[in-house]
Amino acid sequence: MAKSLKRDEIIRVALELIAEHGFHGTSMAMVAEEAKVGAGTIYRYFESKDALIMALFxxxxxxxxxxxxxxxxxxxxxxxxxxxxxxxxxxxxxxxxxxxxxxxxxxxxxxxxxxxxxxxxxxxxxxxxxxxxxxxxxxxxxxxxxxxxxxxxxxxxxxxxxxxxxxxxxxxxxxxxxxxxxxxxxxxxxxx
Amino acid sequence: MAKSLKRDEIIRVALELIAEHGFHGTSMAMVAEEAKVGAGTIYRYFESKDALIMALFxxxxxxxxxxxxxxxxxxxxxxxxxxxxxxxxxxxxxxxxxxxxxxxxxxxxxxxxxxxxxxxxxxxxxxxxxxxxxxxxxxxxxxxxxxxxxxxxxxxxxxxxxxxxxxxxxxxxxxxxxxxxxxxxxxxxxxx
DNA sequence: TATATCTGAGTGAACATTCATTCCGCTCCC
DNA sequence: GGGAGCGGAATGAATGTTCACTCAGATATA
CATH class of the missing domain: 1.10.357.10 (Tetracycline Repressor, domain 2)
Structure with missing residues (x-):
C-alpha cells in the first residue's frame, strides 16, 4: 500500500464529517469507522484532534x-x-x-x-x-x-x-x- | 423575592459564558456555579440545555x-x-x-x-x-x-x-x- | 526474522440530566 | 403570639453516557 493512503482517507472522511456535523458532532470514533481504520491509526498521523483540525484547514x-x-x-x-x-x-x-x-x-x-x-x-x-x-x-x-x-x-x-x-x-x-x-x-x- | 430572580440570573450568566466559551465550552455545571444556584435549579426553569439555548436566543x-x-x-x-x-x-x-x-x-x-x-x-x-x-x-x-x-x-x-x-x-x-x-x-x- | 504499521478494547475524565433530600415561607389552629 | 404542618423551590451527589486518547498485541512488510 502506498505510503499514506490511510492518512489521505482520514483527511477526506474527517473533512466530510466535520463539514456535516461540526467539530463537536464528529467523534474520533466516527472518523475511524468511516475511514475504515483503527481508532489508534489516526494518532499515528495526527497528534490530537486539534492537530487533525488544523491539518484539515x-x-x-x-x-x-x-x-x-x-x-x-x-x-x-x-x-x-x-x-x-x-x-x-x-x-x-x-x-x-x-x-x-x-x-x-x-x-x-x-x-x-x-x-x-x-x-x-x-x-x-x-x-x-x-x-x-x-x-x-x-x-x-x-x-x-x-x-x-x-x-x-x-x-x-x-x-x-x-x-x-x-x-x-x-x-x-x-x-x-x-x-x-x-x-x-x-x-x-x-x-x- | 421576586418571582424569578434565579431564572434571570441563569439567563444573564449563560449568555455571558456562551458568548465567551461557546455552546460546547459552557457546561451546565459552569452556569450553575457562576449563577450561584444548584445544578438542578436550572432544570426547574429550562427543560434542557437546548431549551436554555433557545430561550437565550x-x-x-x-x-x-x-x-x-x-x-x-x-x-x-x-x-x-x-x-x-x-x-x-x-x-x-x-x-x-x-x-x-x-x-x-x-x-x-x-x-x-x-x-x-x-x-x-x-x-x-x-x-x-x-x-x-x-x-x-x-x-x-x-x-x-x-x-x-x-x-x-x-x-x-x-x-x-x-x-x-x-x-x-x-x-x-x-x-x-x-x-x-x-x-x-x-x-x-x-x-x- | 525483524521492523514498521495497524488495531480496537480499555481508560479515565467530562458531560447533561435526575432525584432523594433539605430548605423555607406560609397558613392555620390553640 | 407561637408552633406544627404543609408544599413548592432549591440542592448537589449520583448516574449513565460519550468522548479523546492509549497500549498491548496482531498483522503486514522487508
Missing part, C-alpha cells in the same frame, strides 16, 4: 489558494483582479461545498479566531496575502473608498461568503449571471 | 428588535429606512458585544440554520420581518438592484456583521464617521 486553504491562482495575474488592472478573485472564490465555494462548510466551521471557532488574529499581526508586518495586496493597491491608487482595509474586506468578501452559504443551504440558486451581478455589486461597495 | 432577539424600532419609521423614505436600520443595527451590536457574540454562535450552529430555514419558509408566505420588507419595497420601487432578496440581504447585512465582529475582536475601531461611511458603502452595493 491547511488542506482546504491550499486547495482554495490554488483556485485563486492564475498566470498573467500581474498584468491585470485592479478592477480585473477584483473580478477575477471574487468570481473565482465564489465559484470555488459553491463547487466545493464540503470545503466551504469546513472553512465556515473553522472560522467561526476559536481556531479561526486565533488564525485571523495571527494573520492580522502578520499583515501589520507587511506579509499580506492576495486579497489584502489587492485592496492596498486599490487604496493607494485612489480607486477604492478611503476606508480601513478591514472594512473594505468586509464589504467585498462578507457578501460573497453569505451568498455561498445561502446557495449551499438551498435558499436560492446562483448562476453565472447572478455571480457576475453580485460581484459587480461588491465592486460598487468598495469603488470610489 | 429569544432574549437576545427581542432586545435587538427593540433597538431597531423607531416611531415615525413609516414616514421614512427607503433610503432613510436603510440608513436608520443599518446604523442602529451596527451600533447595537458594538454596544452589546455579549449579545452579538451569542447571536454569532447561534447563527453559525444547527440551531441558527434551522431558524433561518424556518424564517425563509415563513417569508415565502409573506410574513416578512423589517429588513425583508425594506428590500422588497426597494425592489418594487426600482430603487434597488434587480437581484434576489437573499443577495440584497447578503450585500447589505454581511459587511455590517463582519465589521461588528472585527470591531469587537479589536482588529479596528469603529467610530461615528466610519459607521456612516460603511453604511453608505453598503447602500452603494444595493442601490441601482
Amino acid at each position: 491547511k488542506e482546504a486553504e491550499i486547495k482554495m489558494q490554488e483556485a485563486l491562482t492564475v498566470k498573467p495575474y500581474e498584468h491585470f488592472s485592479i478592477r480585473e483582479r477584483f473580478f477575477y478573485l471574487h468570481t473565482s472564490l465564489l465559484r470555488y465555494m459553491i463547487n466545493n461545498p464540503i470545503h466551504f462548510k469546513y472553512l465556515e466551521q473553522f472560522f467561526n471557532s476559536p481556531y479561526g479566531i486565533k488564525f485571523r488574529r495571527d494573520q492580522f499581526l502578520k499583515d501589520k508586518k507587511g506579509e499580506s496575502h492576495t486579497f489584502l495586496k489587492l485592496f492596498s493597491e486599490g487604496l493607494s491608487q485612489g480607486i477604492m473608498k478611503n476606508l480601513p482595509l478591514v472594512v473594505l474586506f468586509a464589504l467585498a468578501l462578507g457578501p460573497i461568503m453569505d451568498m455561498a452559504r445561502d446557495h449551499i443551504l438551498g435558499f436560492f440558486k446562483l448562476n453565472d449571471d447572478l455571480i457576475t451581478q453580485s460581484v459587480e455589486a461588491c465592486w460598487d461597495a468598495v469603488k470610489k | 429569544k432574549e437576545a432577539e427581542i432586545k435587538m428588535q427593540e433597538a431597531l424600532t423607531v416611531k415615525p419609521y413609516e414616514h421614512f423614505s427607503i433610503r432613510e429606512r436603510f440608513f436608520y436600520l443599518h446604523t442602529s443595527l451596527l451600533r447595537y451590536m458594538i454596544n452589546n458585544p455579549i449579545h452579538f457574540k451569542y447571536l454569532e454562535q447561534f447563527f453559525n450552529s444547527p440551531y441558527g440554520i434551522k431558524f433561518r430555514r424556518d424564517q425563509f419558509l415563513k417569508d415565502k408566505k409573506g410574513e416578512s420581518h423589517t429588513f425583508l420588507k425594506l428590500f422588497s419595497e426597494g425592489l418594487s420601487q426600482g430603487i434597488m438592484k434587480n437581484l434576489p432578496l437573499v443577495v440584497l440581504f447578503a450585500l447589505a447585512l454581511g459587511p455590517i456583521m463582519d465589521m461588528a465582529r472585527d470591531h469587537i475582536l479589536g482588529f479596528f475601531k469603529l467610530n461615528d464617521d466610519l459607521i456612516t461611511q460603511s453604511v453608505e458603502a453598503c447602500w452603494d452595493a444595493v442601490k441601482k
